[in-house]
Amino acid sequence: MKIEKIQDFSLKDIVLISSLPDMGKVGGIVTQHLTKELQTKKAAKIVLTDKPWVTLKKGLIDLPHDEYELTVDEKNSIVVFTGENQPQEPASVFEMANFVLSAVSKMGNIKMVISTGGYLPSESGNGERVFGVATNSILLKNLSEQKVKPLASEVNTITWFNGLILGLGKNQNIDGIGLFGEIVNPETPQFQAASNIIKVIAKMLQLNIDTSELDKKIIKKPVEPKKEGPGIG
Secondary structure (H helix, E strand, C coil), X not given: CEEEXXXXXXXXXXXEEECCCCHHHHHHHHHHHHHHHCCCXXXXXXXXXXXXXXXXXXXXXXXXXXXXXXXXXXXXXXXXXXXXXXXXXXXXXXXXXXXXXXXXXXXXXXXXXXXXXXEECCCCCCCCCEXXXXXXXXXXXXXXXXCCEECCCCCCCCCHHHHHHHHHHHHCCCEEEEEEEECCCCCCCCHHHHHHHHHHHHHHHCCCCCCHHHHCCCCCCCCCCCCCCXXXX
C-alpha cells in the first residue's frame, strides 16, 4: 500500500464517513457523492496493488491498482474515505481500515464512524428502506428514531471494509453506525439506496446535502433479479 500525504488538517469531534463499493456499489456511491457535495479537500491518496493477477494489453502486462482518497470537510468536521474497489486480500482490508483510523485520529478526536452499503433482503420491498447496525444499544435506539430499521437477524456478518471499519473502531472505543440501503439488484449501481442513506446522514448531522444527481439516475421499475438468499456487503 503506497500512501501519498497531501495536506494536514486539525479538527475537533470528527465524524468519519468511510465505505467502499459493495453490493450495488452503494458504499462507494455514497462516499463519492459526499466528497463532491461537501466539496472536501484531499488529505491523502492511497494506491493499493493487491490483486493476484496482471492486466494484458497488446501483449504487454502490468500490475493493476486501485486508488483511494481520504478527504476533509473542515467546516463540518467531517472526513470522508472513498475508493474504487474493495481490497482483494484480507490482510489488505485490515491494513486499509487501520490506516484510515490512524490517519484520521491524527487530525483530532474521532467522535463517530459511519459506514454504508447495500442490503438485499430475503423479502424484497420497494427499495426505499434503510437498515442499520450500531456499536452500542444507545446508537441503535437513535437509529430507530430516524426511522432506520434494525438489520434483520438473517444477516450475521458484515464482510470486508464496510463492516471491519466499524469493528476496529469499536475496539478503539469509537462509536459507530452502519447504514445499509435496500437494493433490488446487486449487479447494477443502486442509486436509490445511496440516495436514501445520504438523506439519513444529512438529517443526523443536520446538513443540507443535495441528492438530485443520484435521484435522476434511479430506475423506477427495476427488473426483479434471481437470487439465492439475502446478502450484505
